[in-house]
Amino acid sequence: MGGVGLLAWLAFAPPGDPAERSADTSDLLGPAAAPSKHSGPAYVDVLEPLPEELRSEDDARLLKESAKTAFRDERFEDAIEFLAEAYRTFPYVTLLYSLGSAHRRAYERDGDTEHRRLAIRRYQQYLSAAPDAESADLAQNYLTSLLADRDLGDMELEVVTRILVSTTVEEASMQIDGGPPLPAPGVISVEPGHHEILVRAAGYHDFVRGFDVPEGTTFQVQAELEDKPAALAVQGPKGALVLLDGRAMGELPLSHPLEVESGPHVVSVTKNGYRAYSKDVTLERDGNSLVRASLDVSNQRFTSYFFMGLGGVALVSSGVLAGLSVERQGRALTLERQRMNGQVSNPQYDAYLELVHSRNSLRTGAVFTGLGGAALLVTGVMLYVFDRPQLGATRGVARVTGAPVIGAGTAGFTAVVQF
Numbered sequence: 001m002g003g004v005g006l007l008a009w010l011a012f013a014p015p016g017d018p019a020e021r022s023a024d025t026s027d028l029l030g031p032a033a034a035p036s037k038h039s040g041p042a043y044v045d046v047l048e049p050l051p052e053e054l055r056s057e058d059d060a061r062l063l064k065e066s067a068k069t070a071f072r073d074e075r076f077e078d079a080i081e082f083l084a085e086a087y088r089t090f091p092y093v094t095l096l097y098s099l100g101s102a103h104r105r106a107y108e109r110d111g112d113t114e115h116r117r118l119a120i121r122r123y124q125q126y127l128s129a130a131p132d133a134e135s136a137d138l139a140q141n142y143l144t145s146l147l148a149d150r151d152l153g154d155m156e157l158e159v160v161t162r163i164l165v166s167t168t169v170e171e172a173s174m175q176i177d178g179g180p181p182l183p184a185p186g187v188i189s190v191e192p193g194h195h196e197i198l199v200r201a202a203g204y205h206d207f208v209r210g211f212d213v214p215e216g217t218t219f220q221v222q223a224e225l226e227d228k229p230a231a232l233a234v235q236g237p238k239g240a241l242v243l244l245d246g247r248a249m250g251e252l253p254l255s256h257p258l259e260v261e262s263g264p265h266v267v268s269v270t271k272n273g274y275r276a277y278s279k280d281v282t283l284e285r286d287g288n289s290l291v292r293a294s295l296d297v298s299n300q301r302f303t304s305y306f307f308m309g310l311g312g313v314a315l316v317s318s319g320v321l322a323g324l325s326v327e328r329q330g331r332a333l334t335l336e337r338q339r340m341n342g343q344v345s346n347p348q349y350d351a352y353l354e355l356v357h358s359r360n361s362l363r364t365g366a367v368f369t370g371l372g373g374a375a376l377l378v379t380g381v382m383l384y385v386f387d388r389p390q391l392g393a394t395r396g397v398a399r400v401t402g403a404p405v406i407g408a409g410t411a412g413f414t415a416v417v418q419f
Contacts, residue, residue, distance in 0.1 A: 040160050040218055042084035043114065045121055047099075049091040060090035062222060066166040066185030067098070073183060076106035076115075081164050081187040085220060096126035097135050104142055120146050161192050161215055165199065167223040172201040174223070184223065192216075199223040203262070203285030229259040230283035232267070236293035240271040257288070269293035273301040276389035300387045307380030314373025318366045325362035328355050 041047070049055065067082035079102045087095040100122035107115035123143040127136060164187045165174050174184040175198045182188065184199050192215035199207040204225035213219040234242050234254060242249045242258075245266055249258055252269070262285040269277040274295035283289055335352035 040081075040162060040216075041088065042081050042218070043118060045118075046125075047084055047087050047091075047096075050088050055090050057090050059222070060086045060092065062166050062168060063089060064095075065168050067102075069170075069185055071102060071105075074105075074109070075183070075186065076102050076109065078185065078187045080106070081162065081218065082166065082185065085164060085218065093126065093129045093133070094135070096122050096129065097133075097139055100126060100139065100142065104146065107146075116146055160189055161213055162187050162189050162218045163195065163197065163213060164218050164220045165197065165223055166220065167199060167201075167207075167225065169201045169204060169223075169225050172199055172204075172223070172225065174199045187218075197221060197223075199225065201225055203228055203287075227262050228286035230262050230285065231257040231288045232260045232265075232281070232283060233257040233288070233290045234267065234269065234293065235290065236269045236277070237271055237274070237295055240269050240274075240293065240295065243268040243270065262287075267291045267293075269295065270389040271295055272389070273384070273387045274298055274389060298387055298389065300383055304380045304383035304387060307376050307383060309380075311373045311375070311377030311380055314369050314376055316373075318370030318373055321362050321366035321369060325359050325366055328359035328362060332356050332359055 063082045063086035067079045067086065070076075070078035070082060080099060083095055083099045083102060086092075087099070100119045103115040103119035103122060106112060107119060120143060123139045123146070126133070126139050127143070130136065163176065164185075166185050169184075172184040173181040174186060174188075175181055176188055176190060177195055178198075190213060192213055194210065194212050196208070196210045205228055207223040207225050209221060209223075211219065211221070232244075234252065236242075236252050238252055240252045242252060242254065244258065244260065246268075260283055262283050264280065264282050267279050267281055269291075275298050277293040277295055279291055279293075281289060281291065332352055332355040335348060335355065339349060339352065
């Protein structure tokens with residue numbers, strides 16, 4: 001039957017050997033013996049579910065979680081209140097078995113016969129509604145053991161007003177009207193009228209509510225506590241951009257730590273000319289975390305420096321070649337004037353021709369080297385300016401190859417870069 005697994009935490013080993021199942025044991029619930037302090041919706045013989053339109057599986061699930069916490073802490077009366085309210089909110093038949101177990105444990109601890117009587121009732125109701133259920137044999141064993149003592153007594157009921165507080169937060173506490181802290185979830189008896197409740201837990205914002213409680217009712221409060229944010233501090237190079245889960249949060253240094261929802265996040269720090277830094281972090285509620293980002297210079301930035309340096313060397317070389325070309329031009333002009341006056345011998349004329357050829361070669365080399373240097377310098381500047389980090393991208397090592405170009409009347413240098 002569906003839902004049995006949700007209540008396995010209330011199952012205990014059967015006392016003794018299995019016994020024959022009784023079709024109707026209600027006649028064994030004998031006459032009165034002692035008054036009882038118990039009353040309210042959880043202690044009636046038959047639990048009546050809410051009308052169909054008012055039922056809620058989600059509310060019942062929350063109440064069952066609260067009952068689980070109370071049962072674990074051996075607060076069986078609180079567990080009974082939560083389970084009964086859960087059954088009224090959404091009548092899972094397995095809740096009857098759980099109620100029987102909670103009453104039985106309370107009876108075993110305190111000897112209160114009202115718990116014993118209601119444990120018998122709930123086990124009977126469970127077996128009647130689900131005779132073939134997974135826990136039916138256990139229920140019959142417990143029922144047989146409880147029926148061994150027939151002195152159950154009449155119950156003299158008193159009107160009790162209660163507040164039932166539900167919460168899914170572990171290790172929460174509650175205070176009613178500024179009283180002492182009590183474990184939450186839980187049930188507390190109060191006087192009819194206005195009350196204020198405070199529910200708190202480490203790492204959560206306080207839950208505060210005020211309400212009026214009618215006489216003789218069990219007033220239900222569902223305390224939904226909100227997480228406190230975590231504080232995240234980030235350190236790294238000045239001017240670097242901080243991103244949280246891909247969203248820009250500001251540049252370093254940050255004026256104050258970031259307030260972030262608890263849980264897993266990805267912190268990234270980027271800056272032009274550096275490899276992007278990313279780190280997975282898990283932030284605790286109301287906790288403080290620090291991320292120190294160490295950025296390495298990117299391969300592209302190294303390459304830009306290489307190109308700008310190479311371009312600068314080429315431009316200087318172009319200037320040197322141009323200067324040598326001018327020097328050759330001056331000497332050639334001197335010999336040209338002597339030749340025009342008929343004062344040049346054949347060896348001097350050959351020297352003149354050599355100077356002209358050298359001047360032309362140096363001039364060509366200066367032009368091409370200058371153009372190549374300018375191109376390299378511009379390339380380096382472009383690589384520097386557009387060196388923007390990419391998150392998640394894998395950058396390979398830049399490879400640069402170069403070779404001189406020398407030919408008839410030409411001289412220069414070529415370079416190829418691959419990323």
